[in-house]
Amino acid sequence: MKTTSSYLLLHLFAFTLMVITSYGKFCKKINSCKCEMDDGSGIINLRSLAHPGNLPKWTLSGGDGWMYKYNPCLGYSLGINSDLAVGQASTSGSAYDLGIQSSAGYNVTDDGKVMIIYSAKDGKRSSRIILECDRETRFDRLEFIGEIKITEYDMMLSSPCACPGYCDNYGLYENVAKNMSGYWENTYGGKRVIPDTPQQAKYPWSDVGTSMVALLLHDILLIVLIASCIIVFGRFKRICRGNNHMSQQNTQHHCRYVKERDDSIESGSSKTSEYHKEARFEKAASKTSFHQENEDDCENASQQKLIVKVE
Incomplete structure (x- = not known):
């Protein structure tokens, strides 16, 4: 009986100690x-x-x-x-x-x-x-x-x-x-x-590598896009400059031709008939807005010259 009581007391102490430790x-x-x-x-x-x-x-x-x-x-x-x-x-x-x-x-x-x-x-x-x-x-x-x-x-x-x-x-x-x-x-x-x-x-690269590659590709695409825009703009500018130069040359050539024709008609030279033939051809061609505008410009220039000569 005494042994049993001691055993129970030992277990009770161990349980109490466990509870106290846990809490x-x-x-x-x-x-x-x-x-x-x-x-x-x-x-x-x-x-x-x-x-x-x-x-x-x-x-x-x-x-x-x-x-x-x-x-x-x-x-x-x-x-x-x-x-x-x-x-x-x-x-x-x-x-x-x-x-x-x-x-x-x-x-x-x-x-x-x-x-x-x-x-x-x-x-x-x-x-x-x-x-x-x-x-x-x-x-x-x-x-x-x-x-x-x-x-x-x-x-x-x-x-x-x-x-x-x-x-x-x-x-x-x-x-x-x-x-x-x-x-x-x-x-x-x-x-x-x-x-x-x-x-x-x-x-570490394993965590940021994907983001770094994506950022690098983004920057490369942005650089390519900007470079492409610069190249296209440059080519367009050169084309416009070339067209303007050709237009000026055509205008000068046309005015030279009109001047020679008018001078020939006024002087009554033998080339008058030839200029009349060419004039008919030019008249047909001058139906376009470009030639018509050039014709008007040349006539205005000729009239100004005649006014200066008369004065």
């Missing part, structure tokens, strides 16, 4: 991006997951007619609300503050998962982001769980950076990354790194 976990807040586990397992750092451009990293449909937006660490604006961590928006333009960055607090769920708790600036709404430590995937995934209580919203963020000691401000630690298939240290396209300063960013 005693705590993650001490460093800032809105980081907290440090009190069991010595390390720091949870979400800085590399943040979008830097005053925009949310994730936008999810809640299936209730609202869109839910989340960005860890860095605040963004939505409607009249600023410094948001979590926001709610509708297609009609309505927007609500579900939690600001400066309100971030850390807690641990019953099953040992760390969660970040945000409160709205007016205190009317709140959100909880449950961190799922995922050591197997290379992607960061946010899932909308729902409005568990009125004005209280739950989401779950699955990421390697939700694991203590896995990430710094720039993504996975090098020794961690090397042990994970498909990872590149400090990658951008793999939902990873957004450094504190742009000069420290590293962009």
Whole structure:
């Protein structure tokens, strides 16, 4: 009987110790991006997951007619609300503050998962982001769980950076990354790194290669198009200049012919009959607008010369 009692007391102590250990976990807040586990397992750092451009990293449909937006660490604006961590928006333009960055607090769920708790600036709404430590995937995934209580919203963020000691401000630690298939240290396209300063960013070719090639092809096509326009414009200009020169030559030739004809008729030379024959031919040809205009110009010039001679 005594042995049985001792056995039961031992199991009760072990169970109590397990419960105390499980519920005693705590993650001490460093800032809105980081907290440090009190069991010595390390720091949870979400800085590399943040979008830097005053925009949310994730936008999810809640299936209730609202869109839910989340960005860890860095605040963004939505409607009249600023410094948001979590926001709610509708297609009609309505927007609500579900939690600001400066309100971030850390807690641990019953099953040992760390969660970040945000409160709205007016205190009317709140959100909880449950961190799922995922050591197997290379992607960061946010899932909308729902409005568990009125004005209280739950989401779950699955990421390697939700694991203590896995990430710094720039993504996975090098020794961690090397042990994970498909990872590149400090990658951008793999939902990873957004450094504190742009000069420290590293962009592997596998992530930016396609965009760089597309940009290069765009520039080449633009250069070819501009060069083609210049060539076509130059040829058109030369053609117009040549046509103008030919027109001037034809006009000069025609005026010379008209002058000789008129001079011959006035002098009564033997060539008068020949000029009359040619005049009939020219008269038929001068029915075109070009020859008619040239004829008028030549007649005007001849009349001006006669006036000068008479004077």
